[in-house]
Amino acid sequence: MNAKLAAPSDVAIEFRGVHYHINDIPDRAIVSNISLTISRGETLVLLGRSGSGKTTLLRLINRMLVPSQGQVLVQGRATTGYDPIRLRRSIGYVIQEAGLFPHFTVAENVGLVPTLENWDASRIAARVEELLLLVGLDPAQFATRRPRELSGGQRQRVGVARALAADPPILLMDEPFGALDPVTRAELQREFSALARRLNKTIVFVTHDVREALLLGSRIALLHAGQLVALAPPQDFLRLDHPEVHAFTASLAASNGVSP
Amino acid sequence: MSPWNFFLDHRSEIFSATLDHLTLVVIAMAFAIAIAVPLGMLIVQHRHLRAIALGVASVFQTIPSLALFGFLIPIPFIGGIGRRTAIVALVLYALLPILRNTYVGLTGIDPAILEAAEAMGMTSTQILLRVRLPLALSIILAGIRTATVITIGVATIAAAIGAGGLGTFIFRGVAMVNDSVILAGAVPAALLAIFADLLLGLLERRLKVA
Numbered sequence: 001m002n003a004k005l006a007a008p009s010d011v012a013i014e015f016r017g018v019h020y021h022i023n024d025i026p027d028r029a030i031v032s033n034i035s036l037t038i039s040r041g042e043t044l045v046l047l048g049r050s051g052s053g054k055t056t057l058l059r060l061i062n063r064m065l066v067p068s069q070g071q072v073l074v075q076g077r078a079t080t081g082y083d084p085i086r087l088r089r090s091i092g093y094v095i096q097e098a099g100l101f102p103h104f105t106v107a108e109n110v111g112l113v114p115t116l117e118n119w120d121a122s123r124i125a126a127r128v129e130e131l132l133l134l135v136g137l138d139p140a141q142f143a144t145r146r147p148r149e150l151s152g153g154q155r156q157r158v159g160v161a162r163a164l165a166a167d168p169p170i171l172l173m174d175e176p177f178g179a180l181d182p183v184t185r186a187e188l189q190r191e192f193s194a195l196a197r198r199l200n201k202t203i204v205f206v207t208h209d210v211r212e213a214l215l216l217g218s219r220i221a222l223l224h225a226g227q228l229v230a231l232a233p234p235q236d237f238l239r240l241d242h243p244e245v246h247a248f249t250a251s252l253a254a255s256n257g258v259s260p
Numbered sequence: 261m262s263p264w265n266f267f268l269d270h271r272s273e274i275f276s277a278t279l280d281h282l283t284l285v286v287i288a289m290a291f292a293i294a295i296a297v298p299l300g301m302l303i304v305q306h307r308h309l310r311a312i313a314l315g316v317a318s319v320f321q322t323i324p325s326l327a328l329f330g331f332l333i334p335i336p337f338i339g340g341i342g343r344r345t346a347i348v349a350l351v352l353y354a355l356l357p358i359l360r361n362t363y364v365g366l367t368g369i370d371p372a373i374l375e376a377a378e379a380m381g382m383t384s385t386q387i388l389l390r391v392r393l394p395l396a397l398s399i400i401l402a403g404i405r406t407a408t409v410i411t412i413g414v415a416t417i418a419a420a421i422g423a424g425g426l427g428t429f430i431f432r433g434v435a436m437v438n439d440s441v442i443l444a445g446a447v448p449a450a451l452l453a454i455f456a457d458l459l460l461g462l463l464e465r466r467l468k469v470a
Contacts, residue, residue: 062379064379081428084381085381088380091379099370099373103394113381164349
């Protein structure tokens with residue numbers, strides 16, 4: 001899980017001097033001066049408070065947003081050089097509450113991108129079954145259910161399966177376990193950590209939970225007010241001397257008494 | 261003569277007026293749906309059209325129905341005496357509930373679902389047809405249901421400009437000061453409205469997701 005020293009070919013995603021501000025308000029940047037290299041196969045955690053710009057960075061990677069200045073490179077090419085639809089179909093995306101389609105069955109949700117890519121039906125069915133098993137859901141029991149017939153944890157598993165459907169090399173996750181109860185969250189974090197190691201995907205994971213960041217990240221990037229203020233592997237992160245790191249360390253200490 | 265006896269004596273006449281009435285409503289609703297649903301889809305993506313479309317449809321709704329029928333008579337091509345004019349007026353009345361519900365249904369979707377759809381690489385047309393529309397269907401149908409009930413009622417006034425239908429009995433009964441004749445028009449119209457409401461309500465519940 002340790003970050004390797006990145007040779008150029010090992011780079012999956014690169015932020016080069018990225019600023020992002022909403023259309024006409026350049027003096028109120030949402031993120032500014034971000035330069036960051038994400039290696040192939042690592043799990044980079046973007047940690048920060050609400051409004052620190054974590055989700056914005058995520059959305060810059062799959063071109064849901066375009067940088068106001070600078071470039072975001074995916075597999076060596078600027079996102080603006082991709083067709084956004086093609087780019088997004090090659091990047092998995094998981095959000096809080098999963099965002100499953102309520103009018104689709106679990107199988108249809110998981111098979112969404114393969115369906116958009118016109119795979120034939122038998123190949124989609126086989127892939128869906130494989131993915132449901134991968135995320136720990138029995139296909140016979142769950143494939144035909146609707147999202148409303150699932151628990152929060154099960155929905156999030158389906159969300160992960162859907163993101164992995166077309167076997168994308170990159171996975172973006174925006175507080176995927178944020179809405180779950182603490183027990184389910186811990187369970188999914190453990191399973192996901194094992195899954196991530198096995199899959200060898202490049203994962204960018206957004207969270208405001210420092211414990212989750214320490215558990216899942218091969219490196220942790222700390223954002224504060226739109227700036228990248230710290231970047232370190234988990235074993236070094238808590239020793240960094242930055243006021244925002246101290247703030248997160250303090251929150252960890254404060255919650256130690258009550259958490260599992 | 262009691263209303264019941266009047267009804268029995270004139271049942272074939274009442275039946276054919278009911279059919280005429282239903283025909284007016286069905287034709288008007290078909291046009292209204294064909295205009296309002298695509299227009300609703302259009303104004304989701306074109307903000308500048310939104311206020312205009314909803315505003316114009318609202319204005320039609322505020323014109324008293326009898327006056328609207330009257331206004332249309334002198335207009336060339338769509339006006340004049342008879343069924344065509346009545347259908348135009350009924351369509352104008354039915355637009356707003358359908359248009360408004362189409363717009364509200366298409367835009368009132370959980371943002372997380374739309375974010376996921378975009379992030380999965382769906383095009384905006386795919387999002388509209390495969391996500392927004394199916395999820396909005398029951399709300400659009402609720403608008404169609406409201407519009408249908410309104411149209412069945414307003415269509416009784418169409419008799420005033422010679423379009424036929426159940427309003428014929430109502431106007432005749434008012435002129436003759438004869439309740440039996442009024443009821444021969446009013447009761448079937450009310451029953452039509454109730455049945456349409458029940459039927460569309462049933463469909464609406466079946467299409468409801470989540």
